[in-house]
Amino acid sequence: MGKRAAGQRTSKSLSIHVDELVRRISLRTATIGIIGLGYVGLPLAVEFGAEFARVLGFDIDAERVLLLNAGRSHIRDVADERVESLVTAGRFECSSDFTRLAECDAIVICVPTPLGIGNFPDLACIFDAAEQVAGALRPGQLVVLESTTYPGTTEEVLVPILERSNLTADRDFLVAFSPERIDPGRDLPLPQIPKVIGGCSKRSADAARLLYGAIFEETFVVSSARAAETVKLLENTFRLVNIGFINEFARLCRQLNIDSSEVIAAASTKPFGFMPFQPGPGVGGHCIPLDPHYLAWESKRQGFTSRFIELAEDVNSQMPAYVVDLISGALNEARKSLRDAQILVVGVAYKRNIDDTRRSPAVAVIDRLRMRGAVVSYHDPYVAELHSRHNDWPEWRPRVIVPYERRSGDRVGATSTPLRRRADTLASVSLDPVHLARADCVVILTDHEAVDYQAILDHASLIVDTRQVISREKAIASAAKVYAL
Numbered sequence: 390m391g392k393r394a395a396g397q398r399t400s401k402s403l404s405i406h407v408d409e410l411v412r413r414i415s416l417r418t419a420t421i422g423i424i425g426l427g428y429v430g431l432p433l434a435v436e437f438g439a440e441f442a443r444v445l446g447f448d449i450d451a452e453r454v455l456l457l458n459a460g461r462s463h464i465r466d467v468a469d470e471r472v473e474s475l476v477t478a479g480r481f482e483c484s485s486d487f488t489r490l491a492e493c494d495a496i497v498i499c500v501p502t503p504l505g506i507g508n509f510p511d512l513a514c515i516f517d518a519a520e521q522v523a524g525a526l527r528p529g530q531l532v533v534l535e536s537t538t539y540p541g542t543t544e545e546v547l548v549p550i551l552e553r554s555n556l557t558a559d560r561d562f563l564v565a566f567s568p569e570r571i572d573p574g575r576d577l578p579l580p581q582i583p584k585v586i587g588g589c590s591k592r593s594a595d596a597a598r599l600l601y602g603a604i605f606e607e608t609f610v611v612s613s614a615r616a617a618e619t620v621k622l623l624e625n626t627f628r629l630v631n632i633g634f635i636n637e638f639a640r641l642c643r644q645l646n647i648d649s650s651e652v653i654a655a656a657s658t659k660p661f662g663f664m665p666f667q668p669g670p671g672v673g674g675h676c677i678p679l680d681p682h683y684l685a686w687e688s689k690r691q692g693f694t695s696r697f698i699e700l701a702e703d704v705n706s707q708m709p710a711y712v713v714d715l716i717s718g719a720l721n722e723a724r725k726s727l728r729d730a731q732i733l734v735v736g737v738a739y740k741r742n743i744d745d746t747r748r749s750p751a752v753a754v755i756d757r758l759r760m761r762g763a764v765v766s767y768h769d770p771y772v773a774e775l776h777s778r779h780n781d782w783p784e785w786r787p788r789v790i791v792p793y794e795r796r797s798g799d800r801v802g803a804t805s806t807p808l809r810r811r812a813d814t815l816a817s818v819s820l821d822p823v824h825l826a827r828a829d830c831v832v833i834l835t836d837h838e839a840v841d842y843q844a845i846l847d848h849a850s851l852i853v854d855t856r857q858v859i860s861r862e863k864a865i866a867s868a869a870k871v872y873a874l
């Protein structure tokens with residue numbers, strides 16, 4: 390039967406299906422499906438699990454499915470006990486059998502949206518998930534996309550794939566976009582973060598609002614899915630641009646011999662019109678460095694170039710190299726060279742209090758240090774091992790670097806030994822007096838609260854602090870020489 394015929398057949402009954410969906414959501418008897426059980430999907434699944442009769446989690450990662458069904462969590466912010474109690478009560482079950490999506494009343498898609506080569510949006514996971522949903526779609530279901538993506542994805546990419554089912558959006562099923570705003574490591578319960586929703590139609594938005602209203606304290610409905618997609622991109626681009634600006638400001642202050650942390654702290658006392666951002670070794674994670682590219686790509690496709698995004702990206706991506714220059718300069722002052730120096734990095738997660746090293750600037754700094762002949766070890770209370778394969782900084786990819794003289798035929802002060810980018814694993818060392826005293830330089834790259842910074846001040850001789858965790862007073866009082874970004 391053709392799409393139109395199927396749509397006509399079911400259109401009369403949509404209100405009955407929607408009524409049933411509304412009834413099931415209101416009574417909390419609805420089954421909620423979550424596709425993609427990562428940093429976004431799992432916290433959402435346990436929140437829905439606390440409220441609804443049944444949550445079905447779907448993931449292509451069979452190991453993850455097994456782990457969760459055994460009641461264990463792989464996300465630091467989600468305690469094992471929360472998963473275990475839901476699994477034991479029969480309220481949460483995970484599967485890689487996507488035909489079971491038909492059992493769900495509402496389906497939330499939380500799959501990754503990485504960048505492809507050349508920083509193009511890579512929607513492969515959304516395509517796959519959408520096809521799985523299309524294969525199981527039945528009248529009366531609500532489908533919500535949460536993956537961060539460019540404006541138009543829900544209506545122009547997701548809906549056409551779902552309609553391959555011979556069902557029609559807003560006639561047979563409902564579709565909305567709702568951006569995820571979770572901030573791993575922040576002690577703010579998910580339900581307290583207001584939830585933005587944009588439907589492909591009014592009734593889609595209403596149904597999505599009812600669904601999320603069950604777990605979020607506040608919902609905010611915008612006029613369209615496209616607007617909701619853009620909200621997320623504005624939020625993350627705002628951070629990218631402001632971090633870029635403050636990183637450049639810190640470099641400017643260093644040039645003028647001004648303490649940028651003192652200036653930022655003083656400016657922050659202004660009760661209006663100023664919002665503090667802190668400089669650092671670069672941006673990391675799978676949101677801030679990636680999402681603005683989605684916005685830039687779509688706007689460029691429509692004939693508009695965002696210079697702010699390009700500039701911020703440029704400034705931030707230079708920070709790891711700038712930090713290495715800072716370390717090299719600090720060693721130089723101590724009459725030491727970077728080559729063969731023992732460097733102890735403190736913190737490799739991309740931001741404080743989390744264990745996520747994806748695109749961490751620490752990875753880029755470590756790689757550059759090793760490329761210049763330093764011997765690097767690290768300490769991170771949350772990252773026991775740093776696997777190069779888990780990182781997608783281009784410079785971390787293993788490859789042989791041909792020395793300069795071999796490429797050009799000239800010998801311009803280059804080493805005769807080819808340096809090799811290593812695809813290996815580093816293990817976190819303890820932050821004890823021996824490791825600290827042995828290091829020629831201790832470099833603070835992530836400001837975890839669990840780190841004993843006083844111990845670093847007490848036992849290290851040279852410190853480069855890229856996160857401004859060591860106050861000027863403490864630095865002056867310490868026997869260690871401290872350089873701040």
Ligand SMILES: NC(=O)c1ccc[n+]([C@@H]2O[C@H](COP(=O)([O-])OP(=O)(O)OC[C@H]3O[C@@H](n4cnc5c(N)ncnc54)[C@H](O)[C@@H]3O)[C@@H](O)[C@H]2O)c1
Pocket residue numbers: 424425426427428429430447448449450453499500501502514515517518535536537538569570571572573675676
């Ligand atoms: N991590 C964050 O802090 C954060 C915050 C806001 C928004 N987001 C966005 O949310 C989305 C998900 O990010 P994440 O950090 O949770 O990713 P993640 O890598 O932690 O988890 C994604 C999960 O999806 C699974 N998956 C991949 N393809 C699949 C498919 N076709 N079907 C089923 N499962 C599939 C993976 O196996 C993995 O378990 C991305 O668009 C991201 O930009 C992330």
